[in-house]
Amino acid sequence: MYKNVLVLIPARGGSRGVPGKNVKLLEGKPLIYYTVETAREIFNDDQILVSTDDPTIKSVVEATGLEVPFLRPEHLATDNSGMHEVMIHAVEFMEGMGKKTDILVLLQPTSPFRNSKHLREALNLYDPSFDMVTSVKETKSNPYYVLKEENAEGFLVPSKTGKFVRRQDCPKVWELNGAIYIINVERLKNQHIGKFKKIKKYVMDDFSSVDLDEEADWKLAEYYIKSTSAANSTAV
Numbered sequence: 001m002y003k004n005v006l007v008l009i010p011a012r013g014g015s016r017g018v019p020g021k022n023v024k025l026l027e028g029k030p031l032i033y034y035t036v037e038t039a040r041e042i043f044n045d046d047q048i049l050v051s052t053d054d055p056t057i058k059s060v061v062e063a064t065g066l067e068v069p070f071l072r073p074e075h076l077a078t079d080n081s082g083m084h085e086v087m088i089h090a091v092e093f094m095e096g097m098g099k100k101t102d103i104l105v106l107l108q109p110t111s112p113f114r115n116s117k118h119l120r121e122a123l124n125l126y127d128p129s130f131d132m133v134t135s136v137k138e139t140k141s142n143p144y145y146v147l148k149e150e151n152a153e154g155f156l157v158p159s160k161t162g163k164f165v166r167r168q169d170c171p172k173v174w175e176l177n178g179a180i181y182i183i184n185v186e187r188l189k190n191q192h193i194g195k196f197k198k199i200k201k202y203v204m205d206d207f208s209s210v211d212l213d214e215e216a217d218w219k220l221a222e223y224y225i226k227s228t229s230a231a232n233s234t235a236v
Helices: 031-040 055-062 083-096 116-125 185-190 215-235
Strands: 005-010 048-051 103-106 132-138 148-150 156-158 174-184 199-203
Touching: 005 031, 005 083, 031 048, 031 055, 031 116, 048 055, 048 083, 083 103, 083 185, 103 185, 116 132, 116 174, 116 199, 174 185, 174 199
Parallel strands: 005 048, 005 103, 132 199
Antiparallel strands: 103 174, 132 174, 148 156
């Protein structure tokens, strides 16, 4: 069904917020497994590419039977490396193997509660006329209401102006949750992802949007899993 699609799972070895997070056990399972398993529910293994610079991550992923065909070059594995360059590198690698790529699906391992249902629904929104479909959640930090900036005199002013008395009256504002990016490869080759204009949203709930960047995020994820397991046990 999904032809000429490359699923890219970027997994750099270095991590400051949660050291070694991509292979750290989350309720007994390496974090990256959650994303690999989700991708495999929809795509064949030859459509899934894990891009890592870390031999340990490569080994952990290959224990699932999924081949990791290269270690990412050093210049694409620093704190200053851009994801755009990592994506282009992955596309060019696949093209070098004779595999045409029209759509790049970027799945970051730090979103363990993104599942195949979310991914299918986001894929169904994609159209070749778009630059990208990306997952979002409704932000609680509405720039019309709670976000402020400093003006030239050092006083706080609304980040975005509007005549709203209550937060409920403000327009909805969407926050990228980092879980799903479905990207038009032709556009990607000609323009930095940050300059895309034709972007469609796929809305996810707060639970599914958990992004593991810091230790607090990790503890929240563990709590969610344990709470869900306890609820399921009670229901049975």
